[in-house]
Amino acid sequence: MKTTLTLIFTLFLISFSNELIGTYQIIDEINEDILEIKKDGTYTYKERGDSCWLWNDFSGEWELKNETLTLSHLLKTTEDEFEITEVSNSKSKDSITIMIRLKNGNPISGIKLEYYSADEKTYQSSQTDVNGALKFVKNDIIYSDNDVSFIDIVDMIENKEVSTRLISSRNADEISIFVNIDPKPITKNLKHKFKFENGLLISLESLNAFDDKKGKKYKKI
Template sequence: MKSIFLTLLILILVPNTENVIGTYKIIEEFSSDTLELNEDGTYLYKGRGDSCWTWYDFSGEWEKHNETLILSETANTYEEEFVINEQADLKDNDSITIFLKTVNDKPLKDLTIEYYSINEKQVQVKKWNQNGILKFKKNDIVENKDEDSFIDIFGKINEKEVSTRLVSSRNSGQILITINLEPKKIIENRIHKFKIMKDSLMILDSKVLEIGKLYTKL
């Protein structure tokens, strides 16, 4: 009788993980993401969007708490090389001012900045100047008042070649772009939570995965 009681107690206290082990695939028209849950408590997430340029993988350990699946991940990332801060144009001027600076005030030279409409019908090109302040005429409204614009920066900073494309609001009056030539490595511990359902999972919490998406078991 005592052994039966102990067996029942173990079944109650120790979570049953066998029913979640396996491979899951996202229910999404433009994505083929999969999540593999292994018996040894590890997992592999494969991000497979509609473009191979955006594919990525991450892995770590998983555990089950009641009806919640928790994925732990140690992510190695770097600081952004280009940080854009925008200020809305309260006066609704027809021009936009772009300020350029570098972390630690490293010298700027040989930079070209292109400011253009998102449909690329209106392109303005300027070279870097000594004060790092450039003025552009706002792009004409093409589709809607909240339309975005592109900012391309390429050239050389302190003998290092740089190239980037930033997206900005067409309605901004001032834009400060900070360039970091020596981005530091960042170690981030991430948690991804899923709700466990019958033969499927739903994302509850994640910094990189879209909340509410469903995955079915293969």
């Protein structure tokens, strides 16, 4: 009897898994994401937002337990090369102080920074002093009080060519920029969970990836 029940349960799981296999599309007015669940235990997810600049494909292995589908995703990336922090005083200043340092805190002197307004029509340029600091006059309001400014760094730091554009608040009074000149590789094991119900996949939770899709439904196509 026990063997018979085990066989029935096994056949049920196989049937349930076979029902899951296929290609699904998100039900969304903006995104057209595609999730392909393959019979060999792997999947491919294609993020297709309203801008092609945000498109992204990734793949991995899937597992189904108690109607919960888990997608495993190994994300290989590197440490951030730049970290920026801002301070806005209660009484705003007319100028902004920018300090640039290595990750270990040592100041970087003689580095050229370019400072642009939100519409990029106002441009200022200067080099950091021995303390790794410099000042710019705050940009005028272009669109609203919450305008951003752009900080461009194109120079040699520790014998390495650096080229980047950072975004900061126009209202910031002090900005600290930390440069990681030798970013280390990072591997993250991400998990994405879905509920499989009535032929639909419903996003339950995600670790560090497409959290904005929580609760979204995917239909088989």
